[in-house]
């Protein structure tokens with residue numbers, strides 16, 4: 001198929017490169033000229049395992065990029081993979097989605113009549129009814145008729161950062177939300193090569209558009225709440241001196257609970273859990289319902305970084321001292337620092353008057369833009385040298401191998417928010433929930 005993907009960030013670039021790899025002709029459309037040039041030169045604009053290779057193979061060939069929306073006219077289907085950030089009050093900010101939908105509508109309208117309606121698919125995470133009520137309306141504003149000139153559908157994405165390529169190519173499920181058989185048929189054709197290539201069966205849910213939109217929020221809300229619940233349980237464990245990881249391993253043996261997403265610690269961050277939980281809570285409240293469990297999950301998550309710092313306070317007054325922050329990315333395998341737990345941790349240390357020295361294998365440059373004034377180390381060893389305390393925020397594998405490096409600390413106090421460092425002689429070790 002000939003497809004265009006509007007928005008070439010974390011999701012858009014991954015989806016575009018993978019669809020090209022599956023044999024489709026793909027055009028990525030982005031307003032950022034640097035991103036467009038990179039893709040056409042065969043370079044991935046983001047750090048994601050496996051993506052460099054795919055963009056190198058297909059960039060400038062089956063995968064092309066442009067800033068010109070006219071390209072959508074050469075394609076049968078357009079996916080919107082644009083940002084859906086939060087407004088100040090937590091509600092979803094639809095300005096990028098509406099701008100993108102308007103531009104797609106205008107580009108299609110400029111091409112005159114079409115034999116078949118163009119399918120516009122919402123890939124981004126949007127609150128239920130957005131695609132039909134807000135995006136279809138913007139496309140129609142260009143003078144196009146839904147059903148004749150264009151169709152809309154929702155196809156939410158469940159990939160994780162750090163494993164986006166393998167997640168996209170081997171999904172647990174595909175979700176197609178549509179209200180027209182032609183839209184379902186096109187989505188089936190789009191994903192046919194993926195279903196053939198995937199390791200094992202890929203269940204496909206065909207449902208309504210608002211249901212598909214809600215499935216995405218329910219998925220993220222459930223996972224975020226699962227981590228908050230194990231953090232809540234972990235905080236109780238810590239009070240009793242019980243190891244929450246032993247508890248989690250045991251309860252995970254119950255199929256109804258499942259072993260995944262039971263890693264307790266400093267909490268969830270990232271570009272999606274925080275904004276998506278806020279957006280769905282806000283949308284529900286607007287309709288008169290207050291989701292109590294979800295609100296508590298957010299509250300608990302917001303409190304974990306301060307619990308981490310209070311464990312450090314128990315051992316050292318960090319005012320005027322050098323403290324190492326190990327890990328800045330919101331999770332390992334990515335350079336993404338959006339809503340990373342490192343931010344409240346760094347700010348909490350600064351409030352205490354500590355001198356922060358931070359280290360991350362790949363996210364340092366992104367963080368430096370936000371906090372140009374803290375010190376950045378070129379290695380974990382350099383960060384630990386002469387530090388009077390260290391806090392671990394991201395579970396990068398390389399931190400597990402640290403050993404003699406702790407001997408160079410002024411005061412070897414390690415507070416681990418991710419259970420990646422081993423307790424050992426010579427250091428004062430505190431695990432957040434163990």
Ligand SMILES: NC(=O)C1=CN([C@@H]2O[C@H](COP(=O)(O)OP(=O)(O)OC[C@H]3O[C@@H](n4cnc5c(N)ncnc54)[C@H](O)[C@@H]3O)[C@@H](O)[C@H]2O)C=CC1
Pocket residue numbers: 006007008009010011012029030031032035081082083084096099100123124125126157158159160161164271272
């Ligand atoms: N990051 C992730 O792993 C996942 C994200 N999602 C959802 O996917 C959506 C996109 O997220 P990300 O890829 O992380 O965002 P992102 O911020 O990385 O990428 C968005 C891209 O859109 C471009 N853009 C902005 N306005 C534009 C316009 N008017 N026309 C063309 N391009 C424009 C930006 O330059 C940027 O490259 C969000 O709704 C997010 O919730 C869903 C699943 C996973």
Ligand SMILES: O=C(O)[C@H]1O[C@H](OP(=O)(O)OP(=O)(O)OC[C@H]2O[C@@H](n3ccc(=O)[nH]c3=O)[C@H](O)[C@@H]2O)[C@H](O)[C@@H](O)[C@@H]1O
Pocket residue numbers: 125157158159160161162220223227260261262263264265266267268269270271272273330331
């Ligand atoms: O909508 C999205 O953008 C994506 O959000 C998450 O993916 P992602 O945020 O990339 O990463 P996760 O692996 O889910 O981790 C999220 C956060 O939870 C934390 N986490 C995760 C698991 C766990 O057991 N404990 C825990 O603290 C991680 O450290 C990280 O900060 C979902 O897992 C994806 O399915 C979804 O597509």
